[in-house]
Amino acid sequence: MATDTPGAAANAPARETEAFIDANAAVLGLTIAPEWKANVAMFVEVARAMAARIEATGAAAASEAAPVFTPRPLTPHAPQ
């Protein structure tokens, strides 16, 4: 199955997701308006289902694609 059905693969009770959102938003200094919260929760649940799929692959123990650093001319750093 390729498509997403938000919420279908996530077994978290709504209050668990809501508590997760409230706690993390507070730590990060984000204000999530009450009328946005249901939608944010839906996306958190989609991500949770995606993460479960990745966890099942054993990727957590795989090598990461860290950069290889090589000498080159200095270039100015331009933060966005």
Place this chain on the structure above:
Amino acid sequence: MTAQTLPQGARKTARAIHRGDVSAEEIARAALDRIAERDAEIGAFTDVTAERAIAEARAVDSARAKGGTLGPLAGVPYAVKNLYDVAGLSTRAGSKINAADPPKTTDALIVSRMAAAGAVLTGALNMGEYAYDFTGENAHYGPSRNPLDAARMTGGSSGGSAAAVAAGFVPVSLGSDTNGSIRVPAAFCGLYGLKPTYGRLPRTGTFPFCDSLDHLGPFARSVDDVAFVYDALQGYDPSDPVCAARPVEPVTGEIAKDLDGLRIGVATGYFRVDADAGALEALARAADAVGAAQEIDIPGVAEARAAAFLITNAEGSALHLERLRRQAADFDPETRDRFLAGALLPASWAISAQRFRRMFEETMRGAFAQVDVILAPAAPTHAPLLGQKTIVLGGREVPLRANMGIYTQPISFVGLPVAAVPVCEPGQLPYGIQVIAAPWREDLCLRVAAALEAAGVDRRG
């Protein structure tokens, strides 16, 4: 020349200007006239750079009059997605927030390469906010509308880039593709596009979405024009830390080669489960046209798509964290809640998704040991109606926005080059095919794309 007799397409336009059959200024004014006449209906442009276009066109004409050497794209009008820096414009990136930034003083690197090649910039193009989009809709600037049917989506997030070419305003445009944002709009608008290998084109001076997945690339109405522009854009530059130190590898001379000896596979499994009947017929027609008999079922594609989803969500949201703190209400509601969710995700989810990338890269190495090129659908359906929120795929009603990239996301996840090719029956909406090759083999993507074009898989006439 009259508007009807002006050359069509980038290469033909440049050739006519080189020969002196038409002036670059005449071509530029005709493009600006087309935009002025019809863009209110289409919504492709957010900024028209008419003064710059005329100045650049006059510079081409002046150089020619003096016997100077003209660039390969001399006088070719084009436009860029509004996440590219353009001197004198604020880089909107589809947002209201960034529109308040000061105007840029320099162009994005590949805009400067287009200028050096003699191309004429006509403006900046509409896009989904911060590129987190597959629809081409935008709460701040309105939707880009599909020129094939103005009631339908262009696809996104490079919606304006596709609309500007499909409407005939300009022969070529530049967009960006993180998870499918060139390939999906090319499919919906019946265009050719190229998402090169990750690291091929330097992204310096473009506003990012998800740095470890962001690519730049062109749209056009022919494979030859895609190749023509792409060749002018190539070249290493250290200002983008992931730009690969590779030589320019021109493709224009490669696309006319025949397909003898090329092993072309057709993606099955994941790539067919949720495709509608039209998408499956388009894939079958494309496979027949190039004699692709071997089916290839790539394992782990659903996981690749899931990992791309997580990386995008987490990386994109990290980029916008300060904006989300200060100005969340100024985001397009369609992106805001996804960015907010992404900002909250546990680090272990994103890190494991990055680690899976190495695993899937190995999987694709295995696939390319069997075949040289893979054909797959670009999207599960044709252009949906504007405003549509859900779609029935595989017999289930699912959210539209989240599912238009199901076939493109796993491919860009490991940076593979892809050409988008339209397949269409007369009187119907087009479908898009992805022509996928191993890293750095854009030549193979475009060679097979040219064979599909020559075989007439787009039968719109």
